[in-house]
Amino acid sequence: MSRIEKYRFQIETCDNCRCGFCRVDCPVWDIKRTESFSPRGKMQIIRAVLDGDLPPEEKIAEIFTYCTTCGQCEATCASNYGLVHPRSYKELVDVYVSFREFLKDTNPESFKHYRRIVENTMKTGNPYGESHNRFERISDVLNPSKDADVLIFFGCTSTYRVETIARSVASVFKKIDIPYKIMDETCCSSPVFRTGFIDEAIQLMERNREMIENAGCEELVTTCPGCYSVFDEYYREEVGLDIEVKHMSQFLLEKFEDENLWSRMDGFKHVITFHDPCHLGRAMGVYDEPREILMRIPGVKLEEMARTRENSRCCGGGGGFRASHPEDVKEMVRKRLEDAEKINATILASWCPNCILNLRFGETYKPSRLEILDAMEILDRVIK
Amino acid sequence: MEIEVLRSIVGEEDVLTSEVDLIPYYRDHHRDLTSIKHGIRPGCIVLPESTIEVRDIIRYAHENRIPVVPRSGATNFVGGAIPVKGCIVIDTSKMDKVLSINRDAMTVTVQSGILLSKLEKILENEGFILGHDPGSFVSATVGGSISIDGSGIWRPIYGPMRDMVLGMKVVVPPGEVVTIRGVQKSASGFNLKYLFTGSEGQLGIITEVTLLIKPFPKYRIFKIVGFRLFKDALEATKELHYRFLKPDLFLTLEYKRFEAFVKGFGLKKPGGVIVLGFVGDDMDLLKARIKAVLDTCYRHGGFLYPDEVAEKWYQMRHSGYVIKENIEGMLATTEDVAVPLDRVEEMWKRFNRIIRKYSLEKFGICVYNYPLSLSLGYMFPPDDEGIENYLKAKREIVMEALKLGGSTTASHGIGVRNKDFLEKEYGKSGVELMKKIKKAVDPHNIMNPGKWLE
Numbered sequence A: 001m002s003r004i005e006k007y008r009f010q011i012e013t014c015d016n017c018r019c020g021f022c023r024v025d026c027p028v029w030d031i032k033r034t035e036s037f038s039p040r041g042k043m044q045i046i047r048a049v050l051d052g053d054l055p056p057e058e059k060i061a062e063i064f065t066y067c068t069t070c071g072q073c074e075a076t077c078a079s080n081y082g083l084v085h086p087r088s089y090k091e092l093v094d095v096y097v098s099f100r101e102f103l104k105d106t107n108p109e110s111f112k113h114y115r116r117i118v119e120n121t122m123k124t125g126n127p128y129g130e131s132h133n134r135f136e137r138i139s140d141v142l143n144p145s146k147d148a149d150v151l152i153f154f155g156c157t158s159t160y161r162v163e164t165i166a167r168s169v170a171s172v173f174k175k176i177d178i179p180y181k182i183m184d185e186t187c188c189s190s191p192v193f194r195t196g197f198i199d200e201a202i203q204l205m206e207r208n209r210e211m212i213e214n215a216g217c218e219e220l221v222t223t224c225p226g227c228y229s230v231f232d233e234y235y236r237e238e239v240g241l242d243i244e245v246k247h248m249s250q251f252l253l254e255k256f257e258d259e260n261l262w263s264r265m266d267g268f269k270h271v272i273t274f275h276d277p278c279h280l281g282r283a284m285g286v287y288d289e290p291r292e293i294l295m296r297i298p299g300v301k302l303e304e305m306a307r308t309r310e311n312s313r314c315c316g317g318g319g320g321f322r323a324s325h326p327e328d329v330k331e332m333v334r335k336r337l338e339d340a341e342k343i344n345a346t347i348l349a350s351w352c353p354n355c356i357l358n359l360r361f362g363e364t365y366k367p368s369r370l371e372i373l374d375a376m377e378i379l380d381r382v383i384k
Numbered sequence B: 001m002e003i004e005v006l007r008s009i010v011g012e013e014d015v016l017t018s019e020v021d022l023i024p025y026y027r028d029h030h031r032d033l034t035s036i037k038h039g040i041r042p043g044c045i046v047l048p049e050s051t052i053e054v055r056d057i058i059r060y061a062h063e064n065r066i067p068v069v070p071r072s073g074a075t076n077f078v079g080g081a082i083p084v085k086g087c088i089v090i091d092t093s094k095m096d097k098v099l100s101i102n103r104d105a106m107t108v109t110v111q112s113g114i115l116l117s118k119l120e121k122i123l124e125n126e127g128f129i130l131g132h133d134p135g136s137f138v139s140a141t142v143g144g145s146i147s148i149d150g151s152g153i154w155r156p157i158y159g160p161m162r163d164m165v166l167g168m169k170v171v172v173p174p175g176e177v178v179t180i181r182g183v184q185k186s187a188s189g190f191n192l193k194y195l196f197t198g199s200e201g202q203l204g205i206i207t208e209v210t211l212l213i214k215p216f217p218k219y220r221i222f223k224i225v226g227f228r229l230f231k232d233a234l235e236a237t238k239e240l241h242y243r244f245l246k247p248d249l250f251l252t253l254e255y256k257r258f259e260a261f262v263k264g265f266g267l268k269k270p271g272g273v274i275v276l277g278f279v280g281d282d283m284d285l286l287k288a289r290i291k292a293v294l295d296t297c298y299r300h301g302g303f304l305y306p307d308e309v310a311e312k313w314y315q316m317r318h319s320g321y322v323i324k325e326n327i328e329g330m331l332a333t334t335e336d337v338a339v340p341l342d343r344v345e346e347m348w349k350r351f352n353r354i355i356r357k358y359s360l361e362k363f364g365i366c367v368y369n370y371p372l373s374l375s376l377g378y379m380f381p382p383d384d385e386g387i388e389n390y391l392k393a394k395r396e397i398v399m400e401a402l403k404l405g406g407s408t409t410a411s412h413g414i415g416v417r418n419k420d421f422l423e424k425e426y427g428k429s430g431v432e433l434m435k436k437i438k439k440a441v442d443p444h445n446i447m448n449p450g451k452w453l454e
Helices: A003-017 A027-032 A039-050 A058-064 A072-076 A090-104 A112-124 A156-160 A163-175 A190-194 A198-215 A225-239 A248-258 A288-295 A326-341 A353-363 A375-382 B003-010 B019-025 B051-063 B116-125 B142-147 B192-196 B230-242 B283-299 B307-315 B320-328 B341-357 B384-403 B419-441
Strands: A150-153 A219-222 A244-247 A270-274 A300-302 A347-350 A371-374 B044-046 B068-071 B088-091 B098-102 B107-111 B165-172 B176-180 B205-212 B219-227 B249-254 B272-280 B331-335 B361-368 B373-380
Touching: A003 A039, A003 A090, A027 A326, A039 A058, A039 A090, A039 B019, A058 A090, A058 B019, A072 A090, A090 A112, A090 A190, A090 A198, A112 A190, A112 A198, A150 A198, A156 A163, A156 A353, A163 A353, A163 A371, A163 A375, A190 A198, A190 A225, A198 A225, A219 A225, A219 A248, A225 A244, A244 A248, A248 A288, A248 A375, A270 A288, A288 A300, A288 A375, A326 A353, A347 A353, A347 A375, A353 A371, A371 A375, B003 B044, B003 B051, B019 B044, B051 B068, B051 B088, B051 B165, B051 B176, B051 B205, B098 B116, B107 B116, B116 B142, B142 B205, B165 B192, B176 B192, B219 B230, B219 B283, B219 B307, B230 B249, B230 B272, B230 B283, B230 B341, B230 B361, B272 B283, B272 B307, B331 B384, B341 B361, B341 B373, B341 B384, B373 B384, B384 B419
Parallel strands: A150 A219, A219 A244, A270 A300, A270 A347, A347 A371, B044 B088, B068 B088
Antiparallel strands: B098 B107, B107 B205, B165 B176, B165 B205, B219 B272, B249 B272, B249 B361, B331 B373, B361 B373
16 A cells, blocks of 8 residues: 555545635645645545546646645644644645655656755765765864763754854854764755655665664754654654654753753843744644743843744745745745744744745845844854 | 637636646535535636736626636535536635725725635734634635625624625626625615625626724623523523623534533533623623623523633634544534524424434534524535435425525525525525526626526
8 A cells, every 4th residue: 555545534534625724824825826736625636646537647746846844734724723633743744745755756857856855865865965074064163972862963954054053053062061972964854755755765764763773872852843853753653763852942941941051141132033943833843942942042032923833934945845946935935034024023033954044045035134043043142 | 718818818827727727626615525526627717816807707708608607715515616517717816915904984995815814814913803703714705705695603793794795896797897885884776785795606706895894802702601401502592682682702502513622621511502702892891791691591500611611612613513524534514594583492303303314413503693593513424325314314404494484594505505495495486586687697697607596
């Protein structure tokens, strides 16, 4: 049975219902406005293909590249609305991911951007195809220990694309003097898995699982929500990884509390608005920890955008969307920057290298008065 | 059909013709259509962005005798947005702009494809509320709500949708724009506003609407009163009507309809509940109104639920039947008949008998008050036997309502689902009159054909 067949119940239930709650805040429907690009329309298409009423042609594959895996459809789904019957964020996103897997081999043209990501990752260990060592450029601040309970997984985007975040992670850990281990990372598999290349993703998971287990640490900490959600959910299911996984915000909040590190912070007089990364918020339910840390920096005032937390607007940076539809991403990120502009803030913060990369990419064509910063970059500025 | 003509009107990208783009338009939210095999293939989809574009499409369709089916949220229960073979579906999803807010006149003018939920967010930021909150609030549109003459839970204070509509622009065959001015009251000629309200796209397409907005209330208080028996809840309901005590939100629910909302609270099971809402700026006035209503309920054995249950009910109000579907894989539906106040209890009894007769599962009755209508909820498995039983039960339920002096539908409309009942409700002469009106407005029968006027 193919992976998509496991979701028959969800597909048929949605196809029978067709209430369309899912359309309302879907970032793709927001720019396309046609049913076939809406979550409910996609469910009808999946069912038609599975029932043999529609051949899995190229046009369908193209439609299914239009999903950022943000999980907003799940959050607004009538069955989930009001948390009566809370389902995992994964349920609907997994349907789309599994259908990508179903389509990928028969529709090479639509999946060519994804395939490039996968080939890069399998060859070089990162989706960007970079060949240099990921820690090479931060070696001056990197100070791993041979004996530590914590294993930090830096992730590809912070080490290869937004190096200031990787640098800030190393710098903050140095300043607060927490020993940590690192490993010869290979991509966590998030972009490979989410674009539907499940077999390849599992190979990557196996590579990392072995290294994680060999490191012998108690906790695995990531600053990238994509890595975090994949480790905490898919690694357990697919390759049986058994380790406590934390997002950096969860780990640091505990440390700051336990060791009263708040007093080590300088004042930072700014109004900050926080953009919830989809894979941290809706996917993993982590909303409060980043806010708690930012709010407790002396001088910081936090202001929320109209769409926040469960209803946070996706910036368009996930699920392989930026690779396949760069022009559409511009529209999505523009909308998110406009949300932030409406707030009387000086900084638009997030806690995700991928969101930061995308928001800064947006800023190159839509200049913003806001400074776009990852929470790790802020912490590196304020911790003495 | 010349697709190029349509493309010249709305643009290349806004005409869809490929099979994959058409499939999600084969059906709407109508419960009977459980597979695309039951749906109907349209000829193409067009997504206009303005009244002028809609006018040009209708002009072309009228000249060439091509059927046109309007569609927006497609959340209606009655198949009102189901295509006919080879038709042009006009999807108003791109007509979603707020054109103006006049704070002093307390009006908002919008394009008809705007979602109710989006509009309310915009209005709330401006300190206003529209107050149309049906079960489909999240994904339904202003135009759709007018077209089926919908109503929501705040109807006692804000009225059903028709009371919120002041003016509109409607495109009618042969491609003319009719403008109805946005005033609060007009006795000028036939009341065209009400002619188009509930016409389900069979006379024209509503493209712009001016709506009455109200100040966003400072306080919004919810109370839920439980009753040992549903009958007691009905008695209390009747007394509230007889004394014209009018809460701003007033629903009487059988426990089945309510149980999902109290899950986890560990409270005793009632037979029925009355859900109450009060809005306003003056707390003393609200307290006095609440007391008068609650005292009436207590006289019928009512007991008050904790406030957090009421708050939770309000938060979850749109999930209703869909929850059950997702847990049990059933299809849920409701008959939204209206009967006179003194026949509500009898209708409830007859409904129960029909449900038992066809071994269907009930999820309960809801009495909407001011104006009074019923929602009779039940579920069936989406297989051949389930659907057959459902169709028989549906017919009997509506027929019983008609026998009790009632009406087929209070808010869902007729569409294809309820078309057989129209003549039973109005008689031949009533239906003939409607058909004459239709023929006068749309002589080639291009506007949403295949529905109740055929």
